[in-house]
Amino acid sequence: MSNWLPSLHGLRAFEAVSRHLNYRKAAQELHVSPGAANQLVRKLEEAIGGPLLEKKGRKLVLTATGVVGREGLSLPFRQIADTVERMRAMSGRQRVVASTTPSFAASWLVPRLERFKAANPTFDVLIDSTPQIVDLDHGIADVGIRFGVKDHGPLRSYRLFDEELCAFCSPRLAEGPPRITELEHLEHVELLRWDLSQFSWAENTRKWNYWEHWLSKMGAENIHPRGGMQFSDYNLAVQAAIAGQGMIIGSRPILHDLIQANLLINPFQRGVKTDIGYDLVVNELALKRNEVAAFVKWVTAEASGSLAASPR
Numbered sequence: 001m002s003n004w005l006p007s008l009h010g011l012r013a014f015e016a017v018s019r020h021l022n023y024r025k026a027a028q029e030l031h032v033s034p035g036a037a038n039q040l041v042r043k044l045e046e047a048i049g050g051p052l053l054e055k056k057g058r059k060l061v062l063t064a065t066g067v068v069g070r071e072g073l074s075l076p077f078r079q080i081a082d083t084v085e086r087m088r089a090m091s092g093r094q095r096v097v098a099s100t101t102p103s104f105a106a107s108w109l110v111p112r113l114e115r116f117k118a119a120n121p122t123f124d125v126l127i128d129s130t131p132q133i134v135d136l137d138h139g140i141a142d143v144g145i146r147f148g149v150k151d152h153g154p155l156r157s158y159r160l161f162d163e164e165l166c167a168f169c170s171p172r173l174a175e176g177p178p179r180i181t182e183l184e185h186l187e188h189v190e191l192l193r194w195d196l197s198q199f200s201w202a203e204n205t206r207k208w209n210y211w212e213h214w215l216s217k218m219g220a221e222n223i224h225p226r227g228g229m230q231f232s233d234y235n236l237a238v239q240a241a242i243a244g245q246g247m248i249i250g251s252r253p254i255l256h257d258l259i260q261a262n263l264l265i266n267p268f269q270r271g272v273k274t275d276i277g278y279d280l281v282v283n284e285l286a287l288k289r290n291e292v293a294a295f296v297k298w299v300t301a302e303a304s305g306s307l308a309a310s311p312r
Contacts, residue, residue, distance in 0.1 A: 010044035013037050014052060015077050016138075018070035021053075021060045028132040029140060081138055085289070094291040095124040099141035103234040104278065105129040108254050109145070109299075116298050123291040142286045143295060148276040155281040158296065160303035161253040163278070165214060166271030168255060168264040170244040180247075180267045183220040186211075190228035190246030192237045214249055217272045238264075253303075254278070278303075 005011075016026035017037060027037040045052050052066035062070060100109060105127050113125060134140040136155060145160070146152070167186070174180045178188055191211050215223050228246045231237040238255070241248040242263050250264070252271055258264045280299055286292045 006044055006047035007040070010040045010047070011073060012077065013040035014044050014066075014069060015073040016135075017041055017053065017060075018062060018066060019074065021062075023060070029135040029138065031130070031132075077138065082285075085142075085286070094122065094289070095126055096143060096291050096295045097126045097128055097141040098143045098145065098295065099128040099130060099134045099136075100145035101131055101147060101234075102129040103238070104145055104147065104254060106235050107238065107258065108256070111257055112302055115302070116295065119298065120291070120294050123294060125295065136281065136283050136286070142282065142289075142292050143299075144281045145278060145299070146281060147278050149279065150276070152279065152281045155283055156287060158280040158300050160278040160280055160300065161251070163274040163276050164252045164271045165249050165274060166252050166266040167214075167247050167268060168241055168250045168259070168266055169247040170242055171262060171265050173244045173247070174265055174267040183215070183218060183268060184223055186215075186225045186247065187223060189225070191225050192228050192240055192246040192248040193230045194234050194237050194249075195230050195232050211249065214272060218270075 013026065013030060013032075016029050017023060020026045020029070023034040023037050027034040030037060032040075041052065048065065048069075050065050051063050052069055053060055054063055055061075098109070106129075110127065113127075116123075116125065128134070128141050133146060133149065134144060136142070136144055144155075148163075169180065169189075173189070178185060180186075180189060193211070211225055212221075215221060215225070229237075229240060231240070237248050238250070238258070240246060241250075242258070252259070252266070255264055259266070280296060282292060282296055287296065
């Protein structure tokens, strides 16, 4: 028997693809492109000497060799992830890895982290800000804060905020000219847009970020706003709104601090309640660790206090 092993990167890529049977989802977990995940699996197949996956119609399925590989690799990779977590727990400082979107991290979570550090000085927090949904069952992160995901599977889920979307702009823009006080005034204002087409998780949320849909839910479907700048990064859209370059659809709970600081205002004093929200998710194994349990308790308490104090 040969002691030679193929690339561990290839083995890990195949293990992820074998669970998802989808290159795009596996690539999101691995933080690589789908093409890179495909290439890693192809190189592994070359090293093994045969195909591990094949297409049947539009579906990706495992070959007999692939089934053997999945059965043999899934448990070891899970054990490696668990071992890494135990190693972290045995170190002098314990760390929580929290995965969330860049917009939530920048607008709500990061400005509050000093309070968590003050209350838990022996715990460190690593914020993994990514627009993709990571796999919490395979050591990518300990905690996830997700937006608009309706099915979290077996993960423990805590609702942080029910979403309320409002139109926000800078006080200077609202003052005009022209002065913005009624929805029909939006026909004369630049409307900033967030492009969600690149994100697979946004299926439930995409429509809510269209001005036309928001206006319809506000009872103003007869208003036909003009176009405006479009952003792939929501944080840039928020900064453009603060700079007075247009109006943005934003989450009242998440933009709480910017509203409180009078950097953004809701000139219409109302918004739209949606069927989506922000959830904190964690698996039961991670929740047994003191640092993770403390972080979950702190975030849920912060969310409750923030929502109660959230201005219109």
